[in-house]
Every structure is written in C-alpha cells, then in structure tokens.
Amino acid sequence: MIGEMTKPIDTIAPPSVIDEWPRDIDGQFLVGGLPLTRAVAMAGGSPCYLYDRQRIMSRIAGLRRRLSPRVRIHYAIKANPMAALVCMMAGLTDGLDVASGGELGLALDSGMAPAEISFAGPGKLEAELIRAHAAGILLNVESLREARLLAALGRSSGRDARVAVRCNLPFELKASGMKMTGGPKPFGIDQADLPAMMDILDGKGAQFEGFHLYAGSQNLKADAISEAQTKSYEQAMRWTTLAPVAPRSINLGGGFGIRYAAYDKPLDVGAVIDNLNGLAERLSRDLPEAHLVIELGRYLVGEAGLYVASVVDKKQSCGQTFLVTDGGMHQHLAASGNFGQVIRKNYPVAVNGSAGHGKREIASVVGPLCTPLDILADQADLAVADVGDLVAVFQSGAYGRSASPQAFLGHAAVKEALV
Numbered sequence: 001m002i003g004e005m006t007k008p009i010d011t012i013a014p015p016s017v018i019d020e021w022p023r024d025i026d027g028q029f030l031v032g033g034l035p036l037t038r039a040v041a042m043a044g045g046s047p048c049y050l051y052d053r054q055r056i057m058s059r060i061a062g063l064r065r066r067l068s069p070r071v072r073i074h075y076a077i078k079a080n081p082m083a084a085l086v087c088m089m090a091g092l093t094d095g096l097d098v099a100s101g102g103e104l105g106l107a108l109d110s111g112m113a114p115a116e117i118s119f120a121g122p123g124k125l126e127a128e129l130i131r132a133h134a135a136g137i138l139l140n141v142e143s144l145r146e147a148r149l150l151a152a153l154g155r156s157s158g159r160d161a162r163v164a165v166r167c168n169l170p171f172e173l174k175a176s177g178m179k180m181t182g183g184p185k186p187f188g189i190d191q192a193d194l195p196a197m198m199d200i201l202d203g204k205g206a207q208f209e210g211f212h213l214y215a216g217s218q219n220l221k222a223d224a225i226s227e228a229q230t231k232s233y234e235q236a237m238r239w240t241t242l243a244p245v246a247p248r249s250i251n252l253g254g255g256f257g258i259r260y261a262a263y264d265k266p267l268d269v270g271a272v273i274d275n276l277n278g279l280a281e282r283l284s285r286d287l288p289e290a291h292l293v294i295e296l297g298r299y300l301v302g303e304a305g306l307y308v309a310s311v312v313d314k315k316q317s318c319g320q321t322f323l324v325t326d327g328g329m330h331q332h333l334a335a336s337g338n339f340g341q342v343i344r345k346n347y348p349v350a351v352n353g354s355a356g357h358g359k360r361e362i363a364s365v366v367g368p369l370c371t372p373l374d375i376l377a378d379q380a381d382l383a384v385a386d387v388g389d390l391v392a393v394f395q396s397g398a399y400g401r402s403a404s405p406q407a408f409l410g411h412a413a414v415k416e417a418l419v
C-alpha cells in the first residue's frame with residue numbers, strides 16, 4: 001500500500017491507464033501478449049519502445065464500427081514514423097498524411113496507394129513538390145508560392161497537380177494542447193488570399209480538390225472538437241463558392257487527445273463520432289460526390305506504446321529517492337515535459353512485475369544525462385524498485401523517439417519493436 005502521503009493527489013493516485021493495462025500472474029505488463037521482460041529481450045534489450053499491434057488495430061476498428069463510411073480515417077505519420085508501423089497503418093487506414101519529403105518516402109514505400117497520400121506543412125521545398133507531383137499524391141498547399149510551383153509542374157509535365165487548400169480558420173480550437181489556427185499562423189493561407197489561390201487552381205496545371213482545415217492537437221473535450229469540426233465544415237461550404245470546381249474532399253483535421261496526467265478524463269470519442277456522422281449526413285446533401293477526412297496521429301498509436309528503461313542505479317539525495325535508468329529525455333523528450341508542455345506533468349509510469357512485493361515508495365525516475373531536465377517521473381508513487389528492474393512509461397506510442405534529441409550526449413540509439 002501507499003506510504004506517507006505528502007504529495008498532491010495527482011502524483012499519488014495511480015493513473016488509471018496503468019490499472020487498465022493487462023498483466024500476467026507475476027504482475028508483468030503484457031505487450032502483444034508477452035510479458036514485458038520477454039518483449040524487451042525480443043526488442044534487443046532496454047531502453048526500447050514497444051508498440052502493441054493489437055491495441056492499434058482495435059483502436060482503429062473501434063472508430064470504424066461507428067463512423068460513417070463517408071468519413072475517411074487518415075494516419076498522420078508525424079506521430080510515429082517507425083517504418084513497420086507505417087506499413088501496418090497503410091493496411092488499416094484510408095490514407096496517410098505526411099509532412100516532409102522523408103515521410104513521403106515512408107508513405108510511398110508502405111504500399112498505401114499514392115492517391116490516398118496527402119502532404120501538408122509550411123515551406124515545402126521545390127524538390128519535395130516535384131517528388132510529390134511525380135507520385136500523384138494530394139498536396140495540401142500552404143501558400144500561393146506552392147500553388148504556383150505546382151501549376152508550373154503540371155503544365156510542363158502535361159499532368160495536373162492535385163491540390164487541396166489549407167486555410168487558416170478564423171477561430172480557435174478551444175481547450176487544445178496546441179492551437180494551429182485562428183490569428184497569425186505560419187500554417188495555410190488566410191481567407192483573404194483565397195480568391196488569388198483559386199485563380200491559380202483554375203485547371204491550368206493544378207486542379208483544386210478540396211480543403212484542409214486543421215485546428216489543433218491533443219484535445220480531450222469532445223464538445224470543443226465537435227464545435228471546431230462543425231464550424232470548419234460550415235466554413236468550407238462557404239468557401240466552396242470561391243472554388244473553380246466543387247471540392248471532393250474536406251479534411252476536418254483531428255486533434256483527438258489521450259490521457260497523460262492522472263486527472264485527465266478520456267475523450268468521449270463516441271460524441272465526436274456522432275457529430276462527424278451528422279456532418280457526413282449534411283455533406284451527402286450539400287456535395288453528394290464528396291467525402292470527409294479526419295487525420296489522426298496520437299489517438300491511433302499513442303496508447304499502444306510503452307517506453308521501457310532499466311534501473312541502473314538507485315540513490316538517495318536529501319531524503320529523496322532516485323531511480324537512475326538507462327533511458328531518459330534524449331529518447332523520450334515528451335515524457336520529460338519538454339515537448340509542448342507548459343506545466344510539467346508526469347506521464348503514467350510504473351515498475352514492472354512484482355518488484356517491491358507490494359511495498360511502494362515515492363521515487364523520481366531520471367536518465368543518465370547531466371541535466372536536471374532529464375526526468376521521466378518526478379516524485380511518483382511506484383512499487384519499490386531495484387537495480388535491474390524495468391520501468392515502463394505508458395502512453396508513449398506517439399511523439400516518442402522521433403520527437404526526441406537522441407544525439408544529445410551521444411548515448412546508444414533507442415530500440416523499437418512492433419509486438
């Protein structure tokens with residue numbers, strides 16, 4: 001049981017994601033049906049990221065069961081670009097969204113039909129546009145420059161470029177971890193530039209196919225997401241009057257969040273789906289040939305991943321306990337609180353197996369870097385661990401390895417496995 005309680009309740013209460021995670025009779029967390037020690041050994045040892053295939057599959061199946069077929073599910077590769085995982089997503093989703101030439105290469109190699117790949121991101125290089133146009137993917141243009149370059153490529157090749165216009169929405173996504181629209185933004189074009197944009201996309205080299213609207217990320221409020229998606233839909237319908245042809249796709253973004261802090265309430269995804277199905281119904285009357293797209297990263301893969309490190313040393317300092325591990329912020333920047341968090345909150349963290357035999361303690365989990373930023377868990381309530389025990393950081397399937405400064409301090413690269 002829990003010892004002296006001196007910490008605020010949010011760091012004492014075990015986050016429910018840990019309680020919900022399956023364990024074997026020895027208390028080991030199960031990944032892909034395997035006890036953690038075995039899954040880690042299979043990955044080549046700690047530190048490592050482990051992604052549970054079955055969890056990703058059931059997450060997508062859960063969305064599909066309730067979602068109108070008029071709403072397509074895309075995977076945003078940025079959340080987790082592991083090649084094997086991207087290949088798996090190619091078979092499970094309706095499309096892949098990329099944000100760089102590197103991600104475009106991954107998406108094309110994955111087996112996803114090029115027609116179902118889209119490319120967003122400000123500052124696309126001419127070389128990236130040439131490659132994307134050659135592949136026949138959909139380009140979410142973010143400036144008049146991109147549209148002009150694509151129209152020129154279309155004219156010189158005799159094959160029109162496929163273009164969707166990313167527009168800066170005149171409102172914000174409320175209660176969002178990251179706001180990507182409303183006010184001055186480097187993403188997409190302003191409403192005022194739409195007529196000039198549509199002049200370029202008049203069929204002479206570049207074909208207008210739709211709108212791309214992305215309001216924000218990591219949102220746990222179904223009402224806020226639904227409101228933003230409804231407003232985005234209505235805005236797209238108004239902008240359609242400016243377009244040379246009717247849009248075939250309207251990408252309403254995503255922003256579905258997952259729980260990190262113990263007090264986070266899970267997103268009521270059913271409510272978001274109900275609203276999306278309502279919009280799909282409206283679309284079938286407004287534009288019978290068109291479909292909606294949602295693009296999700298974190299929500300599809302985040303909860304399926306664990307980051308696992310081994311305890312290398314255990315120390316006391318001024319009355320506090322430190323578990324020093326072989327992993328840290330260089331491999332998992334987000335868990336250290338340095339990737340987009342305003343106030344540092346612990347990710348759900350737990351010690352594997354029957355460590356402590358029921359005894360618990362307040363301990364901080366840190367990495368091997370010579371910086372106080374290298375924290376995986378600050379003063380967390382954990383089973384009493386010792387050197388050699390495994391510590392698992394949950395909710396680590398998105399914005400993990402690829403969002404971390406691995407070269408910092410020159411430790412060995414983190415391993416990854418899809419189990």
Ligand SMILES: *Cc1c(COP(=O)(O)O)cnc(C)c1O
Binds near residue numbers: 214217254255
């Ligand atoms: C980052 C991003 C996504 C994915 O966001 P998640 O929060 O991981 O779902 C989707 N679309 C665009 C345009 C993005 O920039």
